Amino acid sequence: MKKDLNFELNILPVLDILSVLICFLLLTAIWMHVGTIDTKQAIGDNAISGEKNPPSLWVTLAKDGSIQLSLRDVPKANSLEESISKISTGINWSVFSSKIQTLKEQMPELRTTVVRPEAQTSYGDVIRVMDQLKKYQFEGVGLSPLG
Template sequence: MKKKELNHELSLIAFISLLSVLICSLLLTSIWVHIGAINVKQAVGGQALESSEKKPTLWAKMQTQGNIVFQLEEAPGVKKNIRVFEVQGRDGGVNKEAVYTHLTTLVKLLPNLQTALVKPNAETFYEDIIVLMDQFKKVGLVDLGVSPL
């Protein structure tokens, strides 16, 4: 009985054509700039005061030159120097590292802190607001809000 041949020739031309078509279609449809979103819940309408549970809330008041004043609300028992704390800006913008350090300390102190509200001033740049919200999300503050002027 003749032994079955195990070696087969691959049709490389067809294989190359297939790969070329795949590469062309992927190059045409690929997105080089990925656009994402930072989602912020806005208050719509009113809500009864009794129904809303009081949770610790962090206010971030953005001032000129990237300075931010952090103020904790509904957090009794927290020392005043932690409750109100100012982070100086850097090069006219938000100092990311200093903000992150302060927020990490706050989250360790208050593990149930999840809400942060940003209060920019009229001259605050969009970029600085996003940098600040990025830091909030990084430390686990997921309920974000922005206060209108």
């Protein structure tokens, strides 16, 4: 009796595995959205143009996680010099958040902020501070170079 040499190669399971692999790759490798936190930096002779500076909030970040808040170009009655102590995990985010929220409620016209980190401050912390400021509608967030 002659043996039948014709046979069908079942490629369905192979294609199914490939489909699953493609799904896996699409979900893990590609779909990471990137957003941005924008800053407006001082350029050229902005600082000496003679115009009156708008009221601004200066946020000084120390490398140990403590934060200094100060208001500039505001009437003396509104002046502020406040520091937020660090906690064991670094910056005390809840206190910082509540302080700037209170400040914004008291002075809605306050829009400009300058973030002044120290050299060893983590970039992630700097971004998080700017993120918090954006959250409370501080639109003109700038970064100060190291002194």
